[in-house]
Amino acid sequence: MKNNKRPNSRRIISVGQIVGWLAIFALAVLLFNKQGPKQAELDYSDFKNKVAAAEVSDLTVAPGVISGMYKNQDGQFAPFKTVRMEDPDLVNQLSAAKIKYKAEKDNSWLGNILFNVLWIVLLIGLWWFIFLRPQRSDGKSALNFARSKAKMQDPSQQTVTFKDVAGCDEAKEELEDVIKFLKNPKKFQRLGGKLPKGVLLYGAPGTGKTLLAKAVAGEAGVAFFSASASEFVEMFVGVGAARVRDLFDQAKKNSPAIIFIDELDAVGRRRFAGIGGGHDEREQTLNQLLIELDGFESKQGIILMASTNRPDVLDPALIRPGRFDRHISVPAPDLKGREEILKVHAKKVKLGADVDLKVVAKGTPGFVGADLANVINEAAILAARADEEAVTSADMDEAIERVIAGPQKKSRIISKHEQRVIAAHECGHTIVARLTNHSDPVHKVTIIPRGQALGYTLQLPLEDKFLTSKSELLDKLCILLAGRAAEEIVFGEITSGASDDLNKTMAYARKMVVELGMSDKLGPIALPNGDDGEVFLGRDLSRHKTYSEELARTIDEEILTLIKSSYARAKEIISSHRVAFDKLVETLLAKEVVDAKEIDEILGLKPVAKEDASPKPAEQEPVKEEPKAPKAEKPEAKQAELF
Known part of the structure; x- marks a missing residue:
């Protein structure tokens, strides 16, 4: 294995840099020569005549020169200077003419050094500090924009290994090949095998993609270069492409090495998707990245790893085989x-x-x-x-x-009437969730405000599930609408508290009809949802319908049918269990928090058992039967996906 030495950052100064600094030097000389107001030069005899006529003022008498103001031909005072002669009577003549003057010591040699030599030394020092000094140290400078900002971590400093990563065993197994290749590349090259040049880690935010990349570097014991994709793009044209070249050059000098680019979608989005053409800085950076991926061989011992939570927006040329050959999903843990x-x-x-x-x-x-x-x-x-x-x-x-919901808002003052409305709303969710066949068990219900919620019903599943049935989605619609139904039943009017529930209901119903083929009238069809639209413009803006207006009208009718039937079902369940519902409302108002055990006691139900997954009809009194084990979804307040 090749030694990991720090790359030599000493570079030869280009001719363009030398010419540029010579131009700056010449400009500084011109500015120095032109500094200050221009002084007229008088003969000493003319100066003596001006003194006799009292036409000079503000004199400065130095050992070699006399300067001050004199009256010119236009009758205005202007600056002048003259060479001082040996004249013992000068002081007496100035006193007799009542002309103010001041004397200076003989420090002309110091002034010459300060104003003619020192600034040149300062200019040379500035040149050394910006260009020469960084080239002898770490290669960074204030004007060196083309240098990559990637951080290099030595193998001795890498402490993260696979022991620090949990919950993604399949992803770790996929990365084992990368580690084995970096440790023993001859084993794979012996049979003609080539390791993938690029490994793309994709998954939801927070699943541990960056941690996995660090663990691979720690296990392999090689140099690790980490950079964010946004660091490549600057306001200066061509900087991003130059930084990509510099990053790969550093990796080649320290091979075997791993290059990790976080949030690849910042520079890897599809090209030619915008209005402004295909020559912007981001696309130039992407083009250079594509070239670099084609420019090195796997035998060089360089592995490019990248992470993103938006693999759908990446350019197809970037993720094709030969560049990012291996795509590894990092899902939420079970x-x-x-x-x-x-x-x-x-x-x-x-x-x-x-x-x-x-x-x-x-x-x-x-x-x-x-x-x-x-x-x-x-x-x-x-x-x-x-x-x-x-x-x-x-x-x-x-x-x-x-x-899930944020910290408690203990200082929020809510009136008794609003507390009752909130309690009825949450109890509507609770009782329908507990009495439907395919819903998640209710863990607790509370009217204590948390975050933006005035109250919430917490449902937790008994096991992980990866499929969602139509019955489960219909129960979901019914539960979401139960809060609004309870408000209408109890108070005869509705409030704004169900706004979030209505938005989720509409999203669920549309997904069932348009994407999942769960409409009895339309049948098993899935209509385009605009995912192939241009990402730069936004998919909603670039989306175009590929079906008729008549079909669109049918879709709207089916969505409304699902929502209205679920709302009627929720009202029916609450009305048929009104006594238990009212008791639950009063208990919630008194205690503010009611757990699952007390909810079951009020409704006359047995606790949910994981072993018994038989459904319970909502039309019958659900005392003798228990609900089916539900699907594994994140609690409602924490859901990021619809399904």
Whole structure:
């Protein structure tokens, strides 16, 4: 393996730089010679005549020169200077004419040094500081825009390994080949195999893509160059392409090495998608990146890794085989993965005996690694704030709710009438969620404000699921509309509290009809959603319909049918269980928080059991049957995707 030495950053100064600095030097000389007002030169005899006529003033008598103001032919005072002669009577003549003057010591040699030599030394020093000094040290300078801003990390300083990464076992297995190649490239080259030049990590924000790249470098023990894609593009044309060239040059000098570019979509978006043509700075940077990917061979020991959470907007030429050959998905972790991630982040946190990380993992469906790290950190902060000896289970529960909905708004004053409206709204969600066949179990309901929410119903699944049935989506629509239905049933009017529920309802219903083929009238069809539109202009702006107006009218009718039928179903469930609903409202107003056990007692239900997944008809009294084990979605307040 080649030694990883720091690249020699000494460079020969170009002819253009020398010419430029000579031009600056000449300009400075001209400016120095022209500085200050122009002084007229008088003969000493003319000066004596002016003294006799009292036509001079503000004299400065120096050993070699006399300067001051004199009256010229136009009768105006102007600056002048004259050579001083040996004249013992000069002082007496000035005193007799009452002309003010001042004398200076003989320091002309010092002035000559200061004004004629020192500024040249300063100019040379500035030249050395900007150009020569950085070339002897780290190669960075204020005017050196073309240098890459990528940070190089020595193998000895890399402490992150695969032991620090959890919840993405499949991604780690895919990256094992990269590590083995960097450690022993001859093993692959012996049979003619070539390692992929580029590895693209994609997934939702916070899933650990950057951490995976660092772990690969730590496991392989090679130089690691990390840069953000936004660092390549500057206001100066050509800087981005120059920085890309410089980055690859540094990597070649330190091979074997890994180049990691974070947020690749900042420079890797599709070309020729905008109005301004294809010659902007970002596209020049992308073109240079494509050239560099074609310019090196895998035998050079350079691996390019990049991460993005928008792989759909990348240029096809960038992600084709031969450039980014391997695409590795880094998804949100499952139940086992969440537990492993929690163990990694909890190593430095003192946990109480009542904290079970497996239970915490069950209560955080859909959370990514960054969310789980935040949960552990928030729990530790809450425990320290309360002067506790260790983090308790209550701290963990509060931390999860903080991540989902935000901190409690204890200072927010809400009137009794609005509290009752909020309680009825949330109880509508709760009772419908508990009495429908395919919904997630209700964990708790509260009217304590958190973040932007005045109250919320928290549903947590029992297991991870990767498919969503039509029945589950219909129950979802019914649950979302249950809050508005409860307001109408109890108060005979509606409020603005259901605005977010209505937006989500519309999104779910449209997705069912247009994309998932779940409309009985339209059948199993999926209509274009505009994903092939130009990214630069925005897909909503560039979207065009590929179906008739008649079909569009049918789509709207089907969406309205789904929403209206779900709303009627929600009203029917609440009305048929009005006694239990009213009791739940009063309990919630009294306690502000009602957990799942008390909800089941009020509704006369048995607790949800994971073993019994048989459905319960909503039309019957659901005392003897239990709900089906639901799908694994992140709680409603934390959902980032529709499904």
